[in-house]
Amino acid sequence: MELAIFAGLAAVAAVSGVLVVIQRHAVYSALFLIITMGALAGLYILLEAHFVWAVQVLVYAGAIMVLFLFVIMLLNLPREDVPWRPDDFRRILIGGALAVVLVGELVLALLFQAGEQAPALPASPGFGTTETIGRLLFTEFLFPFEVTSVILLVAIVGAMVLAKKQLL
Amino acid sequence: MSELMEALITMLVKVGVVFATLLFVAAYLVWLERKVIADIQVRWGPTRVGPFGLLQPIADGIKLFFKEDLIPGHVDRALFLLAPALSVIPAFLAFAVVPFGGTTTLFGLLPKPVPMYLADIDVGVLYVFGITSLGVYGIVLAGWSSNNKYSLLGGLRSSAQMISYELSMSLSVVGVLLLVGSLRLTDIVRSQEGFLLWPLPKWFVFIQPVGFVIFFTCALAETNRAPFDLPEAETELVAGFHSEYSSMKFAMFFMAEYINMATASAMATTLFLGGPLGPLGPSPVWFVGKVLVLLFVFIWFRASLPRFRYDQLMTFGWKRLLPLAFANLIVTAVAAAALGMGG
Numbered sequence: 386m387e388l389a390i391f392a393g394l395a396a397v398a399a400v401s402g403v404l405v406v407i408q409r410h411a412v413y414s415a416l417f418l419i420i421t422m423g424a425l426a427g428l429y430i431l432l433e434a435h436f437v438w439a440v441q442v443l444v445y446a447g448a449i450m451v452l453f454l455f456v457i458m459l460l461n462l463p464r465e466d467v468p469w470r471p472d473d474f475r476r477i478l479i480g481g482a483l484a485v486v487l488v489g490e491l492v493l494a495l496l497f498q499a500g501e502q503a504p505a506l507p508a509s510p511g512f513g514t515t516e517t518i519g520r521l522l523f524t525e526f527l528f529p530f531e532v533t534s535v536i537l538l539v540a541i542v543g544a545m546v547l548a549k550k551q552l553l
Numbered sequence: 554m555s556e557l558m559e560a561l562i563t564m565l566v567k568v569g570v571v572f573a574t575l576l577f578v579a580a581y582l583v584w585l586e587r588k589v590i591a592d593i594q595v596r597w598g599p600t601r602v603g604p605f606g607l608l609q610p611i612a613d614g615i616k617l618f619f620k621e622d623l624i625p626g627h628v629d630r631a632l633f634l635l636a637p638a639l640s641v642i643p644a645f646l647a648f649a650v651v652p653f654g655g656t657t658t659l660f661g662l663l664p665k666p667v668p669m670y671l672a673d674i675d676v677g678v679l680y681v682f683g684i685t686s687l688g689v690y691g692i693v694l695a696g697w698s699s700n701n702k703y704s705l706l707g708g709l710r711s712s713a714q715m716i717s718y719e720l721s722m723s724l725s726v727v728g729v730l731l732l733v734g735s736l737r738l739t740d741i742v743r744s745q746e747g748f749l750l751w752p753l754p755k756w757f758v759f760i761q762p763v764g765f766v767i768f769f770t771c772a773l774a775e776t777n778r779a780p781f782d783l784p785e786a787e788t789e790l791v792a793g794f795h796s797e798y799s800s801m802k803f804a805m806f807f808m809a810e811y812i813n814m815a816t817a818s819a820m821a822t823t824l825f826l827g828g829p830l831g832p833l834g835p836s837p838v839w840f841v842g843k844v845l846v847l848l849f850v851f852i853w854f855r856a857s858l859p860r861f862r863y864d865q866l867m868t869f870g871w872k873r874l875l876p877l878a879f880a881n882l883i884v885t886a887v888a889a890a891a892l893g894m895g896g
Contacts, residue, residue: 412632412694412697416632416694419690435674435675435676436675436676436679438676439676439679439680439683440679442683442684442686442687443679443682443683443686446683446686446687447682447683447686447687447689447719448686448716448719451686451689451690451693451712451715451716452712452716454690454693454694454697454712455693455709455712455713455716458693458696458697458705458708458709458712459709461705514675515675515676515679515735515736516735
């Protein structure tokens with residue numbers, strides 16, 4: 386049952402991930418990206434990480450992608466009419482090389498993991514709840530948590546500087 | 554009957570009841586709105602169809618069903634068809650975690666008490682915010698796929714507005730969450746039991762008045778209601794994102810708007826007005842009563858306030874409401890720490 390749900394969600398995520406790339410229109414690409422995010426959110430539920438699910442939906446699907454769509458619509462991007470050109474060798478070369486590296490990495494990871502596959506442990510009580518995650522963020526992972534917030538602050542200040550260039 | 558079957562049937566019946574109630578609310582909220590606004594403007598409102606025009610929503614529904622379903626030639630077909638559904642589905646889904654009563658045995662008909670909510674999840678508040686934030690896609694895509702500049706403007710305004718007001722809305726709730734120490738809606742209701750100072754009940758509206766005002770203001774904006782109904786501003790955008798829609802697709806946008814109003818009122822009731830709590834124990838009667846009062850206020854606002862200008866809307870959201878919500882949060886946090894309250 387769990388495997389079937391995982392396979393379904395993974396297939397949806399992978400297929401819509403491919404569709405993001407091959408769509409002619411940026412709006413459709415954004416929509417398929419939302420579906421990918423939704424499928425990933427489903428995987429989090431499967432892992433009993435309900436809080437992460439909620440944040441995934443709220444932040445990625447609900448806020449970031451709305452802004453993506455907003456910008457795409459604001460720019461009013463036209464449909465791309467230039468089809469994929471097989472004669473452009475550089476693109477194929479770069480893409481192909483990256484694909485080979487990625488597949489290689491996956492194979493290596495699977496090979497090294499195969500020997501030491503431990504049986505999945507049942508989740509400890511309270512796993513994935515808001516309280517547990519909050520406690521962890523403010524104790525064990527306090528430093529990475531604060532570093533992340535500083536990075537976000539830098540991004541905000543950067544956006545302000547770029548937007549208000551004429552004032553500086 | 555096995556345990557599983559019983560749980561499944563109970564769940565299906567509850568889902569059916571909530572679904573049907575929401576459909577009913579969507580239809581009769583239109584009637585209520587027309588009547589209340591008519592009263593405020595010293596008119597009659599609907600009177601012809603049935604007593605007090607009570608059958609008007611049914612007549613409207615039949616009319617909308619049988620109208621020609623027009624799909625203009627210049628639209629992006631797939632998204633044009635998808636948009637109304639994307640708008641109405643989140644509206645229904647969001648209601649799934651709202652506790653609308655205590656437990657019931659249906660006057661002794663059921664062998665054991667059944668809790669009156671569909672789901673009680675650990676991240677209840679986040680669930681509602683997450684699902685309602687998906688509702689904007691319906692409006693944005695309707696605006697874009699209509700391939701019409703007025704509709705596009707409506708869709709753009711809507712996405713900007715929802716992003717802006719969602720922030721203040723979430724922040725206004727954090728004060729309550731600090732005091733409760735849980736995101737579970739049933740926990741939030743339970744922590745409002747008892748009295749703050751007799752006969753004042755311990756509802757969060759009395760402890761977090763600023764939070765309540767911010768929440769309700771943002772709810773008006775999030776549901777595209779006057780004075781924040783810029784996405785559909787009739788006078789300048791020709792109804793904005795749903796200009797090109799007809800028949801049931803048009804009706805679905807309206808259903809979504811009215812169900813969102815009901816959900817926003819239900820959330821305000823749960824978070825700030827004690828949910829189903831009241832004298833003689835928790836009951837759906839109190840819950841529905843409080844929601845109706847809030848819905849009346851929604852309509853009252855529409856009848857009383859003119860629409861904001863777009864720059865006023867943005868200034869108000871980012872420069873007034875957001876700082877106020879932050880201030881409220883900081884004061885609440887300091888007070889809760891000083892008095893040793895909260896979870």
